Amino acid sequence: MKILIVEDDFTSRLLMQELLKGLGLAHVAVNGQEAVAAVRVSLETHEPYDLICMDIMMPDMDGHQALREIRELEEAWGIIFTDGAKIIMTSALSDMRNKIKAFSGLCNGYLEKPIRKDKLLDELHSNNLIP
Numbered sequence: 001m002k003i004l005i006v007e008d009d010f011t012s013r014l015l016m017q018e019l020l021k022g023l024g025l026a027h028v029a030v031n032g033q034e035a036v037a038a039v040r041v042s043l044e045t046h047e048p049y050d051l052i053c054m055d056i057m058m059p060d061m062d063g064h065q066a067l068r069e070i071r072e073l074e075e076a077w078g079i080i081f082t083d084g085a086k087i088i089m090t091s092a093l094s095d096m097r098n099k100i101k102a103f104s105g106l107c108n109g110y111l112e113k114p115i116r117k118d119k120l121l122d123e124l125h126s127n128n129l130i131p
Contacts, residue, residue: 001129002047003027006035006054006066007090012113016053016090019117023130024050032061036069039085043077049085051129054107056091056098063089064098067105081106086127090115 001024007013008030020026027049029035035054042048052070056063067087074084088109089102099110109123124130 001025001050002042004029004035004038004042004049004052004054004085006030006032006052006058006063008055008058012055012090012115015115019115019120020051020053023124031058032063032066032069035066036061036073039070039073043073043079048074048079051124051127052085052087053090054087056089056093056102063091064101064105067102067107071106086124086129088120088123088127 003020003024003026005013005016005026006029007016013028017026027038029038039049054063054066086108088111089107090111090113092113094112102110108127111119111123
């Protein structure tokens with residue numbers, strides 16, 4: 001599995017890397033702009049990401065905007081939502097407005113921080129990324 005962890009907080013990045021260790025190759029982006037650039041390169045090289053774990057609150061470009069731009073990139077490449085990267089939003093924001101906005105942007109899952117391994121694995125399983 002090819003994974004992109006999008007997280008501006010160093011400690012949260014380390015936690016996600018540890019939780020996903022052994023499941024595949026993980027790249028890191030520290031904001032939405034880097035995430036969109038990484039996805040663009042992955043599509044151009046025909047090596048798309050299988051999983052993107054993306055924080056919502058980040059500088060420069062937040063997770064909602066990055067999610068929207070990533071889905072637009074996939075669409076431009078002829079990739080329909082169900083065949084694109086599985087994008088799981090991760091956030092300290094637990095309000096319904098942010099959850100609805102994330103799912104409206106076509107994310108595949110939403111996890112509240114602190115991220116628990118069992119919840120993350122449940123999301124990966126429900127998105128057919130792990131057995």
